[in-house]
Amino acid sequence: MAMISQKAKYALRALIALARAPQSEPLVISDIARVHRIPKKFLEQILLDLKRQGLLTSKRGKGGGYVLLRPADKITYGEVLRIVDGPIAPLPCLSITAYRKCADCLDETNCETRQVFAHVADATRKVLDQTTIADAVAMPRHELLAS
Amino acid sequence: MAMISQKAKYALRALIALARAPQSEPLVISDIARVHRIPKKFLEQILLDLKRQGLLTSKRGKGGGYVLLRPADKITYGEVLRIVDGPIAPLPCLSITAYRKCADCLDETNCETRQVFAHVADATRKVLDQTTIADAVAMPRHELLAS
DNA sequence: GCCAACCCGATAGGATTTGTCAACTATACC
DNA sequence: GGTATAGTTGACAAATCCTATCGGGTTGGC
Numbered sequence: 586m587a588m589i590s591q592k593a594k595y596a597l598r599a600l601i602a603l604a605r606a607p608q609s610e611p612l613v614i615s616d617i618a619r620v621h622r623i624p625k626k627f628l629e630q631i632l633l634d635l636k637r638q639g640l641l642t643s644k645r646g647k648g649g650g651y652v653l654l655r656p657a658d659k660i661t662y663g664e665v666l667r668i669v670d671g672p673i674a675p676l677p678c679l680s681i682t683a684y685r686k687c688a689d690c691l692d693e694t695n696c697e698t699r700q701v702f703a704h705v706a707d708a709t710r711k712v713l714d715q716t717t718i719a720d721a722v723a724m725p726r727h728e729l730l731a732s
Numbered sequence: 733m734a735m736i737s738q739k740a741k742y743a744l745r746a747l748i749a750l751a752r753a754p755q756s757e758p759l760v761i762s763d764i765a766r767v768h769r770i771p772k773k774f775l776e777q778i779l780l781d782l783k784r785q786g787l788l789t790s791k792r793g794k795g796g797g798y799v800l801l802r803p804a805d806k807i808t809y810g811e812v813l814r815i816v817d818g819p820i821a822p823l824p825c826l827s828i829t830a831y832r833k834c835a836d837c838l839d840e841t842n843c844e845t846r847q848v849f850a851h852v853a854d855a856t857r858k859v860l861d862q863t864t865i866a867d868a869v870a871m872p873r874h875e876l877l878a879s
Numbered sequence: 880g881c882c883a884a885c886c887c888g889a890t891a892g893g894a895t896t897t898g899t900c901a902a903c904t905a906t907a908c909c
Numbered sequence: 910g911g912t913a914t915a916g917t918t919g920a921c922a923a924a925t926c927c928t929a930t931c932g933g934g935t936t937g938g939c
Binding site: 587589594597598622662673674687694695697698700701702704708711712713716720722724726727 | 748809823842
């Protein structure tokens with residue numbers, strides 16, 4: 586029902602890359618794009634979004650590039666997903682950050698679907714709002730066996 | 733990121749309606765569609781899908797209609813969503829019922845995104861695979877205050 | 880045999896996703 | 910100040926998915 590978008594995957598990949606980079610060493614778009622196999626122009630849009638929302642800053646010209654604006658452990662998956670994919674809630678009427686009435690819903694308080702998916706939304710947020718980019722960076726890396 | 737589809741809402745609404753109907757009294761598509769404000773032709777497709785997957789049975793001709801094939805407490809939200817919206821997992825590589833490698837993923841075991849969203853998928857499934865149509869039917873109905 | 884009701888395939892408009900392109904602007908460095 | 914670097918902007922295009930709609934076909938009951 587609910588695949589996350591390619592855009593979100595790219596955004597997370599890029600942020601993890603930025604978090605792994607030595608502090609104050611800006612990464613340029615082209616490098617991130619090449620190394621992580623992200624279409625460059627698409628990545629530009631994504632990083633711009635993340636910048637506008639205050640996750641990143643950038644410097645132009647030679648020696649420029651993108652840098653995280655906050656420590657990686659202060660950037661949650663939930664925040665990133667909300668920026669690139671919009672609300673996390675599976676129904677508009679369950680979004681905290683962007684509530685909207687379901688178009689055809691007459692009686693929200695009695696909507697069974699809403700009540701069930703409220704639990705889903707809670708469970709999802711519990712994970713996404715507590716997991717940070719730093720957690721991702723710290724994940725164990727299994728050796729890739731050479732063949 | 734992950735709204736459930738209109739189709740899923742319709743499917744759930746219809747199933748709840750069928751679960752509320754007195755046993756062995758088939759409901760006809762037109763009635764369900766009218767009462768629950770679902771486009772009739774669209775509902776036909778949905779009910780056919782649900783029938784093909786064994787949730788419903790139907791009888792043609794006069795006095796016909798649709799009937800639940802199993803007690804409502806044996807039909808989970810997860811099952812319904814998988815039928816109408818496809819896999820529940822937020823990444824193809826996390827689907828139990830329909831695993832597929834992510835197109836651009838080189839090293840699945842080390843994919844940070846995968847590891848994080850595995851938790852999301854677990855949490856979601858824990859809700860959806862344990863909640864049944866019967867739970868929905870039993871939900872408390874608040875009085876709608878007349879104005 | 881005829882009507883009710885389900886069954887099936889095609890199709891279409893719109894939205895969203897995913898990406899591309901061309902041109903512009905700011906910065907560093909010589 | 911010129912030039913190469915690198916981010917910024919806005920428009921646009923292909924592909925896919927969602928949400929239906931349409932017309933007819935089939936089956937069963939009376």
